[in-house]
Amino acid sequence: MTMRYVGLFSGLFLLIVGVGLFMGSPFTVRLMVEAFAFALIAMGLNIQWGFGGLFNFGILGMLMLGGFGVTFISYPVNEAFWVSNGPAMLGLTLLAAVAGAAMIILAHNVQRVGITGKWRGMVIVLAWFVAYILFRSQMDPAASYIISQSGWVGGLGLPVLLGWAFGGLLAAGIGFFVGKVSLGLRTDYLAIATIGIAEILRAVIKNVEWLTRGTLTVSPIPWPVPNPQTFQSWGYDPASSFIYARLGFLLVVVGVVVVALFLIHRAYNGPWGRMMRAIRDNHVAAGSMGKDVTRRQLELFVFGSALMGIGGAILVSFVGIYDPSSYQPIHHTFVIWVMLIVGGAGNNFGALLGGLLIYIVWMLSEPLAQALFQTLSNFSSDMGWGAIPDISSRSVQMRVFVLGLVITVALRFAPKGLLPEFVRRHD
Amino acid sequence: MNELVFFFNQVVIGGVVLGSIYALGAVGITLIFGILRFAHFAHGDMMTLGGFITFILAAIVAGFGIAFPLPTGFVVLPLAMGIAAVLALGIDKGFYAPLRARGAKPVTLLIASIGVTMMIQGLIRLFFGSSTRSFFDGEPKKLIRIDLPFEGVTRPISFTEPQLLLVVLTAIAVIALHYFLTRSRLGKGMRAMADNADLARVSGINTRLVVRVTWVIAGALACMAGAMLALDVSLKPDLAFNILLPIFAAAIVGGLGHAYGAIAGGFLLGFAETLAVFNWAVLLRPFRAALPDWFEIPGSLALVQSEYKLTVAFIILVVVLLVRPTGIFKGAST
Amino acid sequence: MSLVELRNVQAGYGGAPILNGVDIAIDASDIGVIVGPNGAGKSTTLKAIFGLLKVSEGTVSFDGQEITNWEADRLVPLGLSFVPQEHNVFTSMTVHENFEMGAFTRRDDLSDSLEMVYEMFPDLKAKRRQNAGELSGGQRQMVAMGRALMSKPRLLMLDEPSAGLSPRYMMEIFEQVVKINKAGVGILMVEQNARQALAFASKGFVLASGQNRFTGTGRELLDDPDVAKSFLGG
Numbered sequence: 001m002t003m004r005y006v007g008l009f010s011g012l013f014l015l016i017v018g019v020g021l022f023m024g025s026p027f028t029v030r031l032m033v034e035a036f037a038f039a040l041i042a043m044g045l046n047i048q049w050g051f052g053g054l055f056n057f058g059i060l061g062m063l064m065l066g067g068f069g070v071t072f073i074s075y076p077v078n079e080a081f082w083v084s085n086g087p088a089m090l091g092l093t094l095l096a097a098v099a100g101a102a103m104i105i106l107a108h109n110v111q112r113v114g115i116t117g118k119w120r121g122m123v124i125v126l127a128w129f130v131a132y133i134l135f136r137s138q139m140d141p142a143a144s145y146i147i148s149q150s151g152w153v154g155g156l157g158l159p160v161l162l163g164w165a166f167g168g169l170l171a172a173g174i175g176f177f178v179g180k181v182s183l184g185l186r187t188d189y190l191a192i193a194t195i196g197i198a199e200i201l202r203a204v205i206k207n208v209e210w211l212t213r214g215t216l217t218v219s220p221i222p223w224p225v226p227n228p229q230t231f232q233s234w235g236y237d238p239a240s241s242f243i244y245a246r247l248g249f250l251l252v253v254v255g256v257v258v259v260a261l262f263l264i265h266r267a268y269n270g271p272w273g274r275m276m277r278a279i280r281d282n283h284v285a286a287g288s289m290g291k292d293v294t295r296r297q298l299e300l301f302v303f304g305s306a307l308m309g310i311g312g313a314i315l316v317s318f319v320g321i322y323d324p325s326s327y328q329p330i331h332h333t334f335v336i337w338v339m340l341i342v343g344g345a346g347n348n349f350g351a352l353l354g355g356l357l358i359y360i361v362w363m364l365s366e367p368l369a370q371a372l373f374q375t376l377s378n379f380s381s382d383m384g385w386g387a388i389p390d391i392s393s394r395s396v397q398m399r400v401f402v403l404g405l406v407i408t409v410a411l412r413f414a415p416k417g418l419l420p421e422f423v424r425r426h427d
Numbered sequence: 428m429n430e431l432v433f434f435f436n437q438v439v440i441g442g443v444v445l446g447s448i449y450a451l452g453a454v455g456i457t458l459i460f461g462i463l464r465f466a467h468f469a470h471g472d473m474m475t476l477g478g479f480i481t482f483i484l485a486a487i488v489a490g491f492g493i494a495f496p497l498p499t500g501f502v503v504l505p506l507a508m509g510i511a512a513v514l515a516l517g518i519d520k521g522f523y524a525p526l527r528a529r530g531a532k533p534v535t536l537l538i539a540s541i542g543v544t545m546m547i548q549g550l551i552r553l554f555f556g557s558s559t560r561s562f563f564d565g566e567p568k569k570l571i572r573i574d575l576p577f578e579g580v581t582r583p584i585s586f587t588e589p590q591l592l593l594v595v596l597t598a599i600a601v602i603a604l605h606y607f608l609t610r611s612r613l614g615k616g617m618r619a620m621a622d623n624a625d626l627a628r629v630s631g632i633n634t635r636l637v638v639r640v641t642w643v644i645a646g647a648l649a650c651m652a653g654a655m656l657a658l659d660v661s662l663k664p665d666l667a668f669n670i671l672l673p674i675f676a677a678a679i680v681g682g683l684g685h686a687y688g689a690i691a692g693g694f695l696l697g698f699a700e701t702l703a704v705f706n707w708a709v710l711l712r713p714f715r716a717a718l719p720d721w722f723e724i725p726g727s728l729a730l731v732q733s734e735y736k737l738t739v740a741f742i743i744l745v746v747v748l749l750v751r752p753t754g755i756f757k758g759a760s761t
Numbered sequence: 762m763s764l765v766e767l768r769n770v771q772a773g774y775g776g777a778p779i780l781n782g783v784d785i786a787i788d789a790s791d792i793g794v795i796v797g798p799n800g801a802g803k804s805t806t807l808k809a810i811f812g813l814l815k816v817s818e819g820t821v822s823f824d825g826q827e828i829t830n831w832e833a834d835r836l837v838p839l840g841l842s843f844v845p846q847e848h849n850v851f852t853s854m855t856v857h858e859n860f861e862m863g864a865f866t867r868r869d870d871l872s873d874s875l876e877m878v879y880e881m882f883p884d885l886k887a888k889r890r891q892n893a894g895e896l897s898g899g900q901r902q903m904v905a906m907g908r909a910l911m912s913k914p915r916l917l918m919l920d921e922p923s924a925g926l927s928p929r930y931m932m933e934i935f936e937q938v939v940k941i942n943k944a945g946v947g948i949l950m951v952e953q954n955a956r957q958a959l960a961f962a963s964k965g966f967v968l969a970s971g972q973n974r975f976t977g978t979g980r981e982l983l984d985d986p987d988v989a990k991s992f993l994g995g
Contacts (some may be wrong), residue, residue, distance in 0.1 A: 055534065181745075181749055182745075182748070182749065185752060186752075187533070188460075188465065188466040188533065188534065188537060189748055189752055191466060191534075192466060192672075192675050192676075192744070192748070193744070193748045193749075195672060196672060196675075196676070196741040196744045196745050197741075197745060199737070199738070199741050200738050200741045200742065203734065203735055203737065203738045203741075204735075204738075206734075207732070207734045207735065329668075330548065334541050334544075334545060337538060337541060341538060393556060393557070394552070394553050394556065397549050397552035397553045397557075399549070400545050400546075400548050400549035400552070401545065401548075401549025401550055402549070403542075403545055404541075404542045404543065404544070404546035404547075404548075404549060405542070405546055406542075407538065407539070407541065407542035407545070408522050408539050408543065408546070411526060411535055411538060411539050411542070412522075412526065415531070415535065612865065615854070615861060615862065616862065618851075618853070618854060618858075619851050619854060619862045619865075622852060622853045623848055623850075623851055625845070625848065626845065626848060626849060626850070626851060627851075627862070628813075629811065629813070629843050629845060630837065630862050630863055630908065630912075631833055631834045631836070631838065631865050631866040631912060632834065632862065632865045633865075634834070
């Protein structure tokens, strides 16, 4: 088994070196930064699915939240907003939200005053409706006021690493809520519920222009380390400024991944991890032994979401732009599933390996397909059949196809992944 | 009265059109779930694929210079549905059947369907790019207007020919499906297998045949939905992927595995969406004089902003999942 | 030549085999009853005949033809029929449709078989448009038997048909079993109510740990003091 680890990881290393030789250092370092961020996200999914058996098709929502978190914390302060009436109006909106929430909670408890059954249901629906109207009555004017006066609320201008942490926290908070309401569902229902919640999140983040600038996008989002422009101001030439700046970023990301890996690995091999596996493999038995199954599962869901949020925050600060409309289920949910399934669900190193490998495959499919199409095109024009049109835009699409093929082949021939979960037997 | 006609055009026609699309897709999803017990996430892309097959066939036919009184895309639809059914069978044989043979859990098939969805999406974009196409470049999209014989009504009821065809086709498909499921031997076998797969096997029902029939029906209906959606709006590679979730929502609202529930769920969601974004202020304006002076009719009085139209379906989905995961139609069966 | 014959059958669900060499032979005129303690492999024997789990060794033959590991949709047309112990009706389908499903492999006219089944279970005739899920336990058992008879079987296999039924329904089911047998259908059934079943069995098989322990006529087994002591509760 150890040989398998050494073999696969050294194979991966050789692949990276090869990519570096062919594609150049700036590209490769960029690839590695993003690959490690995705590996972190895959590790988050591994906590949820590999350890807990909890299906999450809403990864995209967690990444968006993480991205928003770092944008909000680290983007410079928008003075125009803070001197306007915006904060006060938002305060009123918050009050309205609290009042609405109180109303809903009261409505859920009307059976204490003797209102039950159908009537209770009607009271609850009515309370939701009134709370919604109340909230909208404050929110809508506040939103249009902020947009007209100051564009949006802006950021807080705090350190980037704090933003990553906040992104993780935000995702964990929403993850708690999502888990709380949906973890009781069967697997396929859970898949659909999580994807539904993620789509709601996506629609909201995309449309709350006063808070996220929506489709207008936010940039430039600062880096935790000196960025290429800083290096250039120090007198480096553009090419090496990119390499050094990205290397610095890579160092930070690898640091985060290593810390996360260390912490998860320790927890997984401790009593906590044993309990988690017991719950996953037989939650009825675990429940009858007095374990609070739902609570443990919620913990896993929240921890996993936190890692996803941090990963999403890292990606946004690296790219330097927060564009809510760039998030797509394929790129930001399904690809991560491919990573985990190919790497090996239930194994942290599997998630790491899968994350890195699949991201490289994902990114290389495009140039490889382009080369292939170019060759075919040259051949067919030599034969007098004409060239293939739009090669570059077509090649981009190949990566979606390639990953689809990879996951179906993996499910069929290596369903446990490249690095299967350890199965310890207690004899 | 003009306002009521506006309401009719926006909500009733819009709801029926959207509901038809949702219903056709949801039936496929629910049948597959009933027979094979997994949530088929590639269904949206099977719809898109159907749209593109229809588009190619229509282009070929138009290339021969043959003209029909109906939209060409509609005329070639039966052939396209046949091709789509064969493709659905091929997808099952290539990607799902081997997993079933190994005894894989339904969730594995669900993940495999994500792989299939990615492959279809990649291939469609590979061959057709990501541009938007229209079935009506070479022929006009007919608009049907019905003037109402009432005093003071100037606004006609209006809808397009593809919308009319869609609703008619959906009605035919639903009735045909109903007769198939309740009258034919194979249809009843399908219901039996959805009810109790082990007992169906014991009864000597050829379960492999039932699985094939399920894919044929689901594939054909997906193609119909995709092609009609493309005729109604336009043909894009992400045509149906974006409505995959409302379709799942419809199937779940109706109770996964219940064909009639899926149809009802589809229309329910279609109407919920159009009602939620309808601007009720329009209906209040004629009563301006009757309303108290302090009451000012807002410019927009919709329950949700139109940006959140799709979100309505998701919210209904999530609420139904949480409150009543077996669907809202108690005792519905198939 | 026996109607159905198992020779040294070993079978299981992949892991350790549950049947370790079972021999059973039944003629068309026989009512065969399999009894034995829990976990002896009684139901497993029926499932092994019906191709519902893998026979790893030994042979199953029907009317001289080897049918080891055949799929159910080939066995039903041949004349085998099986009533599982649980979940043995299509709850969301009407009684009538349940019967039609029993005849799924037949392409000829069903009316005479339907008439026979309704005659056998007159209670069901009035309820034939009702969903089977709405019926009582005893009525469901009748639907299940009726469904199995619709394929015109030559061998009817029943897995604990009296489980969970009141004595009244149990006796009615047993009476029908005898009647079906008189009409020329071989019966092979597993029963918990061993004494009552062996009383009308022409062949009895006592299984334990997946092997034959005693074989004889029903009467012989009832009178055998060893069988009575170990398997019939004294």
